[in-house]
Amino acid sequence: MFHYRWAYPADIKQAAEILPHWRGISRSDAEIAEQSRIFAERQIGRLYVVGSNETTAPVIEASYHRLLELLNAHLREFPFLMGARPGASDFAVFGQLTQLAQFDPTPMQLTLRTAPRVYAWVSLMEDLSGMEPADRDWLDAASLPTGLRNILTEVGRGYVPVMLANARAIQQGAAQVETVVDGKTWVQPPFAYQAKCLKWIRDVYRDLGEAERRAVDTILAPTGCMALFAA
Amino acid sequence: MIPSSPIIVSGAPGSPYTRKMLGVLRYRRIPYSFVHLGTAQSRGLPQPKVALLPTFYLPGTAGELEPVTDSSPIIRRLERDYGGRSVIPPDPVAALIDFLLEDYADE
Numbered sequence: 066m067f068h069y070r071w072a073y074p075a076d077i078k079q080a081a082e083i084l085p086h087w088r089g090i091s092r093s094d095a096e097i098a099e100q101s102r103i104f105a106e107r108q109i110g111r112l113y114v115v116g117s118n119e120t121t122a123p124v125i126e127a128s129y130h131r132l133l134e135l136l137n138a139h140l141r142e143f144p145f146l147m148g149a150r151p152g153a154s155d156f157a158v159f160g161q162l163t164q165l166a167q168f169d170p171t172p173m174q175l176t177l178r179t180a181p182r183v184y185a186w187v188s189l190m191e192d193l194s195g196m197e198p199a200d201r202d203w204l205d206a207a208s209l210p211t212g213l214r215n216i217l218t219e220v221g222r223g224y225v226p227v228m229l230a231n232a233r234a235i236q237q238g239a240a241q242v243e244t245v246v247d248g249k250t251w252v253q254p255p256f257a258y259q260a261k262c263l264k265w266i267r268d269v270y271r272d273l274g275e276a277e278r279r280a281v282d283t284i285l286a287p288t289g290c291m292a293l294f295a296a
Numbered sequence: 297m298i299p300s301s302p303i304i305v306s307g308a309p310g311s312p313y314t315r316k317m318l319g320v321l322r323y324r325r326i327p328y329s330f331v332h333l334g335t336a337q338s339r340g341l342p343q344p345k346v347a348l349l350p351t352f353y354l355p356g357t358a359g360e361l362e363p364v365t366d367s368s369p370i371i372r373r374l375e376r377d378y379g380g381r382s383v384i385p386p387d388p389v390a391a392l393i394d395f396l397l398e399d400y401a402d403e
Contacts, residue, residue, distance in 0.1 A: 066312055084310050088334025147394055151323060153371050153383045154397035160316025160367075161401055168310065193323040198381060206389040217393070220400045228403075262368075262399050269392050280389045290396065 066164050068117035068125045069172045071108045076169045081105040114254060124247050128223045129165065129172060130179060135219055137180035139212030144186075146213065148204030151193060159190035209284055221289025227251060228263050229292060235260040263293065270294050302327040304361070306338050307350030313367045313402070314350040320371060324381045368398060 070080050085100035086092075112118070117125060136158070145151045146158065166176040166187050176184050204210065223246050230244035234255040242253045270293075273281065285291045305321070305328050307314030321328045331337045333349065344351050344363035352370055356362035364370060375384055385391045 080310070084308075087308050087310065087332060146397060147385055147390065151383060152385055152390075152394040152398075153320075153368070154394045154401060156316045156319045156323075156371075156383065157367075157398040157401035159319050160312040160314075163315040164310065164312050190319055191322075193319070194325055196323065200386070203385045203387065203390060206385075206387050206393065209393070213393075216397070220396065224400045224403060259403065262403075265368075266392075266396060266399060269395055273388055273392065277388050281392055284389070284393065293396075 066161050066169075067108075067114075068112065068122065069129070069165060069169050071105075071112055072117060072122060073171050076171050077105055077109065079168075079170055080108075118252070120249055121246075121251055124223070124249050124251065126175075127247065128219070130175060131219055132216070133176060133179045133183055135212065135216045136186075137182050139210065139216060140182055140186055142210060142212055143204065146216070149202035150196070150198035151190070152203075155190065159187060162187045163191075206280060206284070214284070214288065217285065217288040217290055221285075221292075222247070225290055225292055227253070228259060231256055231259045232263050267294060302329040304329050304331060304341070304353040305350050306331045306333055306341060306353070308333045311349035313348075316402075317350050317352075317367050317370065320374070320383060324374065324378060324383065326374060326378050368395075368402065 070076055081101040081104055085097050085104060145155045147155060165172040166184050167173060226244045226246055231242045234242040235257060239255060242255050244251050282291065303326065341353065342363050344365050348365040352364045353361040354364050371383060375382060385394055
């Protein structure tokens with residue numbers, strides 16, 4: 066998301082012009098313009114932090130395009146990632162899409178071209194206070210929908226190699242994370258926080274009962290995600 | 297212990313994690329009071345060690361409000377403090393898949 070906000074002129078312009086207003090609507094145009102300038106400079110200078118550069122930009126963007134198509138296909142069958150009621154993952158995806166699908170012009174255009182359903186879903190996720198969820202609404206992990214399996218394969222493609230390479234770099238005290246995603250070199254500074262997240266997922270996996278772990282293995286084996294738990 | 301007053305949350309519309317958490321709070325019908333970052337109300341609030349959005353102000357061990365960040369652990373804490381309308385699947389297998397997808401989206 067950070068990449069899309071600060072990589073292209075149209076998105077930079079919009080973010081720089083709008084964001085400073087949120088700290089105070091009633092300020093002069095000159096004051097806002099100065100804030101816009103400072104903010105844009107600072108954020109563009111930070112693109113490398115999230116691994117966004119000329120080589121990885123197409124990888125990041127291709128993965129967003131794929132996610133849109135996969136999410137669209139899943140939502141055609143189920144109203145949420147977790148079935149007929151939302152899980153934490155639904156809200157996490159929603160949060161990112163409030164920006165990518167409904168704010169930043171470049172990814173927003175891609176969203177509207179690729180998956181109007183996803184755009185509409187974001188608006189629904191905004192307020193689910195009136196929904197009445199039932200226990201039976203959760204998806205059945207024993208027969209995971211194809212749409213969700215495909216999304217997990219996408220996770221195995223981009224997110225998994227970067228998380229593993231980051232953990233290695235943190236462990237080795239390396240100055241840089243380097244790995245390959247979609248045949249392209251991925252470079253970013255190491256993130257201690259990402260290594261913590263990987264540990265949390267591994268802890269959850271490790272704490273599963275034997276039958277549950279086998280069920281997870283069966284689900285994740287074809288997706289490339291099992292590498293997360295290999296170490 | 298279930299807090300009786302609205303949870304103070306500080307954040308910004310352009311922060312994906314702020315929007316994530318507002319979505320959770322609304323779905324779970326947890327009363328909250330949203331303070332826009334950089335406005336007068338937010339200036340009186342204590343800052344977290346690392347200023348990340350959103351910041352939740354939750355009771356610490358001494359009962360005083362403390363700034364807390366990190367959406368994923370906050371979601372788990374809210375599950376403990378407020379019942380009903382859970383966002384964590386009860387089946388541990390589904391819960392792991394949900395956690396994996398949540399982290400994928402958050403990264």
